[in-house]
Amino acid sequence: MQILITTSVHKPARVLSFTPWSLALAVLALIIPLMIASLLVYHAIVLKAAHEKWPIVSDVVRFVERQDMAQRDQYLRANLDAMAVKVGEMQARLVRMEAVSERLAGMAGIKPEELRKIEPAANPASGAGGPLPALRQAPQVDSMADLDQLVAQMEALGDRNADVFTLIESRLFEKRLAALTIPSSPPVAGPVGSGFGFRSDPFTGRPALHTGLDFPADTGTPIMAAAGGVVLSASSHPQYGQLVELDHGNGVVTRYAHTSKMLVKQGDLIRRGQTIAEVGNTGRSTGPHLHFEVLVEGVQQNPAKFLASKDSTGMPVAQLTEFAPRPWR
CATH class of the missing domain: 2.70.70.10 (Glucose Permease (Domain IIA))
Incomplete structure (x- = not known):
């Protein structure tokens, strides 16, 4: 594409040549600033309308915001429910581990009062304690705060189970050492001749x-x-x-x-x-x-x-x- 520019009869004409790429770049150079300017103007008008509560524009802005918040709430709710299901499954495993650890503790000779010494500590803010009764019920998660509280309870129970298993391991090791030092193996293969x-x-x-x-x-x-x-x-x-x-x-x-x-x-x-x-x-x-x-x-x-x-x-x-x-x- 060529454009002839003439300024006088006595002067030769100027020829401007354009390739398709140069035309595309020129169009973009014109459109992009216009789009940015229009967005800035639109944003300024919308903010002004929402701030000053213009009759029509402010209603449209509030409707759009409500729709956006509803979508976000729906997305968060779906993800919260999915996380609650996973947390519930982990919760059930921890409770089963707690029951197994208590049975093993009894087999290792650990008394119940010793286990009570390593119950999860009470929350200082609430002044409550006990053996985490909420973990034996289906999880009720209505907000992120509820989920955080449930995860904190699970962490406390996990720490407690880890302590119990460590104590069991220690007691079993003590019993093993004690068994190794008890003279219970016959010193000579064969019958006993004369007894005690x-x-x-x-x-x-x-x-x-x-x-x-x-x-x-x-x-x-x-x-x-x-x-x-x-x-x-x-x-x-x-x-x-x-x-x-x-x-x-x-x-x-x-x-x-x-x-x-x-x-x-x-x-x-x-x-x-x-x-x-x-x-x-x-x-x-x-x-x-x-x-x-x-x-x-x-x-x-x-x-x-x-x-x-x-x-x-x-x-x-x-x-x-x-x-x-x-x-x-």
């Missing part, structure tokens, strides 16, 4: 208290620790012969007497079932066997009450109390 209690002394023939269990076995048979602990002593004794003593904590000590060979030394850390010595016939003994004792606070106890396994005949060791005298001390 009074019997005829094999040397004097007079009644005497036998303070442990005798396990007859061949010389060199492995002797295993009945529980984990620390070697208290591993030395020779006039009556017990080569004697190993293990300290299991809480005042519990086990003795392994008449051994032919000691495989540990004082201060060694021992795990349950570890071989610590070999059966022998040292000290005051008439034949190869292991004399096994359990002491609590320095007093000999019946080891059969601690042993949880069974002997070779299938009889529970805990039931073995009195036996026929055998020539082993």
Whole structure:
């Protein structure tokens, strides 16, 4: 496209050439400022009309605002309902977790009064407390404030459940440690020969208290620790012969007497079932066997009450109390 511009008969004509792109840019350069100006004028007029309450314009503006607010409320309501459903599902899971945690707490030996100490704290502003009764009902969410309150309750219950599970884990760990230090594993595989209690002394023939269990076995048979602990002593004794003593904590000590060979030394850390010595016939003994004792606070106890396994005949060791005298001390 070309445009000829002439200013005088004696002067040559000026030619302006336009491409389609240059025409489009020129049109945009004219339209955009006009649109901006018209929007500014419209905005100023609408604001002035709404502020000064012009009869017709102000009514139209208020109608448009009401429509816009209604749409926004509808959108928020739909999203609020969707979030309330999700929160309700999470709420139900937390309540189920609370019931499970309370059952597990009872199994772990945690008393109800201990659980009450970790109930969610009361709201200082309202002065209310208790076990979150609202969480056991269907959620009623009418506003964002209600949703925030429900989420806050769920957070409190989640924190409480986390504390309960931590306490349960701690108690179970304590029980596991305690079980590891209880001498409940038989030190020698095989039947018990002579039990705890009074019997005829094999040397004097007079009644005497036998303070442990005798396990007859061949010389060199492995002797295993009945529980984990620390070697208290591993030395020779006039009556017990080569004697190993293990300290299991809480005042519990086990003795392994008449051994032919000691495989540990004082201060060694021992795990349950570890071989610590070999059966022998040292000290005051008439034949190869292991004399096994359990002491609590320095007093000999019946080891059969601690042993949880069974002997070779299938009889529970805990039931073995009195036996026929055998020539082993």
